Amino acid sequence: xxxxxxxxxxxxxxxxxxxxxxxxxxxxxxxxxxxxxxxxxxxxxxxxxxxxxxxxxxxxxxxxx
Amino acid sequence: xxxxxxxxxxxxxxxxxxxxxxxxxxxxxxxxxxxxxxxxxxxxxxxxxxxxxxxxxxxxxxxxxxxxxxxxxxxxxxxxxxxxxxxxxxxxxxxxxxxxxxxxxxxxxxxxxxxxxxxxxxxxxxxxxxxxxxxxxxxxxxxxxxxxxxxxxxxxxxxxxxxxxxxxxxxxxxxxxxxxxxxxxxxxxxxxxxxxxxxxxxxxxxxxxxxxxxxxxxxxxxxxxxxxxxxxxxxxxxxxxxxxxxxxxxxxxxxxxxxxxxxxxxxxxxxxxxxxxxxxxxxxxxxxxxxxxxxxxxxxxxxxxxxxxxxxxxxxxxxxxxxxxxxxxxxxxxxxxxxxxxxxxxxxxxxxxxxxxxxxxxxxxxxxxxxxxxxxxxxxxxxxxxxxxxxxxxxxxxxxxxxxxxxxxxxxxxxxxxxxxxxxxxxxxxxxxxxxxxxxxxxxxxxxxxxxxxxxxxxxxxxxxxxxxxxxxxx
Numbered sequence: 001x002x003x004x005x006x007x008x009x010x011x012x013x014x015x016x017x018x019x020x021x022x023x024x025x026x027x028x029x030x031x032x033x034x035x036x037x038x039x040x041x042x043x044x045x046x047x048x049x050x051x052x053x054x055x056x057x058x059x060x061x062x063x064x065x
Numbered sequence: 066x067x068x069x070x071x072x073x074x075x076x077x078x079x080x081x082x083x084x085x086x087x088x089x090x091x092x093x094x095x096x097x098x099x100x101x102x103x104x105x106x107x108x109x110x111x112x113x114x115x116x117x118x119x120x121x122x123x124x125x126x127x128x129x130x131x132x133x134x135x136x137x138x139x140x141x142x143x144x145x146x147x148x149x150x151x152x153x154x155x156x157x158x159x160x161x162x163x164x165x166x167x168x169x170x171x172x173x174x175x176x177x178x179x180x181x182x183x184x185x186x187x188x189x190x191x192x193x194x195x196x197x198x199x200x201x202x203x204x205x206x207x208x209x210x211x212x213x214x215x216x217x218x219x220x221x222x223x224x225x226x227x228x229x230x231x232x233x234x235x236x237x238x239x240x241x242x243x244x245x246x247x248x249x250x251x252x253x254x255x256x257x258x259x260x261x262x263x264x265x266x267x268x269x270x271x272x273x274x275x276x277x278x279x280x281x282x283x284x285x286x287x288x289x290x291x292x293x294x295x296x297x298x299x300x301x302x303x304x305x306x307x308x309x310x311x312x313x314x315x316x317x318x319x320x321x322x323x324x325x326x327x328x329x330x331x332x333x334x335x336x337x338x339x340x341x342x343x344x345x346x347x348x349x350x351x352x353x354x355x356x357x358x359x360x361x362x363x364x365x366x367x368x369x370x371x372x373x374x375x376x377x378x379x380x381x382x383x384x385x386x387x388x389x390x391x392x393x394x395x396x397x398x399x400x401x402x403x404x405x406x407x408x409x410x411x412x413x414x415x416x417x418x419x420x421x422x423x424x425x426x427x428x429x430x431x432x433x434x435x436x437x438x439x440x441x442x443x444x445x446x447x448x449x450x451x452x453x454x455x456x457x458x459x460x461x462x463x464x465x466x467x468x469x470x471x472x473x474x475x476x477x478x479x480x481x482x483x484x485x486x487x488x489x490x491x492x493x494x495x496x497x498x499x500x501x502x503x504x505x506x507x508x509x510x511x512x513x514x515x516x517x518x519x520x521x522x523x524x525x526x527x528x529x530x531x532x533x534x535x536x537x538x539x540x
Contacts, residue, residue: 003466012415018396020411027463031412034469038377039420042427052425 001040003033071096073537076142076235076289077316083141086130090141090185093235094123097143097187101233107540108209108218110228112148113156114188119143122185129183138292138316140183145234147222148189149196150176150280151269159271160192160203162401163394173269174304175238175280175297182296187234190224194406195387196240196273197221198248198476200457202403207457210252211538213502216454219249225283226253230538236284236293242273243379244449244479246281247491247509252454254493254505254533256290256524257283259479261514262486263308265294266301272390274383277483286534287492287525291315294517310515318518321526323360328523329367329442330354334478339373341474343452349495349506350448353527357446360526367442369434369481374427376476379484381424384413404461428484435485435511444523445511449491450478453504478509488517492524493533503536 004012006025009032013020020028071079071093082088098116105111126141151157151169158164172180180186194202200217201207208223210216211231218226222239226249229237239246241259250257258281265280272278282293298312334340335347354364388395388410395402395410402410438445463469482489494508508527512520528534 009415013411016414018411018414019399024408024411027408028411028415030463030466030469031408032415033466034473035377035381035412035416036420037466038374038470038473039381039423042374042377042423044371044427044430047423047426047430050426050429052422052429 001037004029004036068092068096068099072100072232075286076284077138077286077292079235080138080140080142080292083130084135090123090126090130091120093141094119094143094185094187097234101187104231104233107214108211108227108231108233109206110191110208110224110231110233111145111188112158112160112191112205112224115155115186119185119187126183126185136183139179139296142184142235143187144179144184144236145187145190145225145228146176146238147192147225147240149192149240149271150238152176152186152189155189157189157271158204159195160205161194162204163398165204169269171269174266174301175270178297184296190222190228190237192223193221194403196242196245197384197387197406197409198243198245199403199405199409201459201461202405204403210454211540212254212454212504214540215456216504217252217457219252219454221245222249222283225249226255229253229255229283229285236282236289238280238297239283240270241279241281241483242277242383243476243483246283247449247479247489250283250491251449251507252505254538255283255285256287256490256492257281258290258294258490258517258521259482259488260294260298260517261488263306264298264488264515264517266304266307268301268303274386277379277383287521287528288316288319290490291319291521308515313518315518315521319522319525321522321529323357323362323523323526326362326444326523327442328354328357328362328364329438329445330364331372331445331447332366332368333370333372334447340477341451341471342448345497346448346452346506350446350508353494353508354446356527356530360530365442367438367445369438371427371431371434372481373474373477375431375480375484376473378424378427378431379480380473380476381416381421382428384409385416385421388413408463431481431484432486435481435487439513443512443519447509448478449507449509451475453497453499453506482511487514488512488520490520490524492528495533496536
């Protein structure tokens with residue numbers, strides 16, 4: 001995956017109405033690139049079929065299937 | 066017994082002496098306050114010490130016990146809680162300059178429950194700013210590890226780890242989103258339990274990620290951990306996601322018997338190439354697995370293929386959720402954050418929606434794979450972290466892209482069970498000699514949802530058949 005540059009970060013920040021000082025752009029770029037690169041490496045074949053339900057309701061008897 | 070020896074008692078032993086009236090809660094609180102005065106400047110574990118209030122509560126506890134109104138095993142026992150947990154009339158800062166004047170009107174449910182159990186609040190403990198998991202971001206300066214004050218006590222409940230290991234409270238509470246109870250327990254040689262999500266109320270605890278946050282004990286022994294979780298767990302009408310499943314008597318269920326227990330050793334976390342586990346940690350965990358066999362358990366190797374990705378997944382979810390709680394702060398008060406918090410929040414604010422959505426999907430797969438493992442074993446074991454506590458580097462900033470990725474991958478050790486929402490406990494499983502210091506290594510034990518009892522009993526059997534708990538930090 002191609003790395004986002006500091007310029008990319010500045011543009012993205014503007015799009016969400018956030019000002020990132022010039023001397024912080026490299027830091028934010030490294031932090032964000034790390035997340036995006038690792039997330040892009042996850043290639044689970046059936047991920048598109050998964051419902052991203054964050055909370056599974058808990059049954060009274062505690063049985064999970 | 067000299068008063069200066071009192072803080073070295075376990076919470077359970079202290080409670081027993083108080084119950085039998087062989088020790089006064091006033092003497093216990095006084096001993097802890099004296100030690101806090103002497104030692105806290107080295108450890109920086111406390112943000113606020115509630116000396117007068119604690120002494121007043123101790124006098125009341127003494128009176129109640131003498132009048133035959135004994136409540137239970139925490140009655141008169143001095144405790145402390147992370148500064149993320151609301152305390153009526155007492156500063157609750159989240160270790161942030163932004164919250165440095167926040168005085169809650171009411172207690173969090175967990176603190177209210179501790180109070181009802183008779184525990185006495187000594188004070189509020191240091192932490193990573195907004196619980197983001199950074200060792201130096203506290204507006205009050207970093208807490209220090211009693212095993213080596215140049216090292217990180219573990220994040221984000223830094224003060225809970227430092228104070229408990231430094232004998233500055235009998236037991237403590239931390240909050241665990243991606244590992245913030247288990248990390249400090251690991252770095253400080255303690256017992257820390259992240260309960261099942263929904264076992265303990267989150268009401269009145271400043272959130273990091275609503276669907277993953279849990280509150281739990283960081284204690285010196287398994288019995289202390291059991292008595293502490295027993296006092297805070299249960300349904301709370303103020304937190305609609307707390308379960309109605311009855312809370313067992315965790316202490317009475319500690320029998321140390323593992324006959325018939327089936328343990329899965331998660332081999333993915335022993336892979337030094339993929340996850341960076343250090344040799345001493347790997348050897349200690351493998352030795353622990355062998356030790357469990359001698360205690361009557363069956364140990365099998367098991368793989369959870371998605372394990373290595375869980376650090377990136379949990380960071381994506383929790384940081385996005387955290388910054389979304391107060392989205393304007395990073396725009397209008399960016400410079401009031403610690404530099405590391407600021408960078409983390411700014412990056413989180415730029416995570417694309419599709420990546421967040423993917424992380425939530427992977428989270429479901431993580432839970433599926435973990436629950437699949439629990440069809441064949443009763444508990445899972447693995448290292449709590451890749452190695453012992455690292456040095457505190459006061460220089461802020463992201464060092465490099467590679468380092469940022471390594472930090473994310475390290476989060477997988479604990480993030481996996483956070484994502485699965487199951488109980489997970491960290492316990493000391495040995496020591497590593499590093500630069501002339503003895504540093505704790507840690508074993509993690511995870512269990513089925515709401516089966517904290519089996520997790521605790523597995524840890525208890527291990528603790529009682531080893532001598533690790535008898536080794537104390539010298540600082």
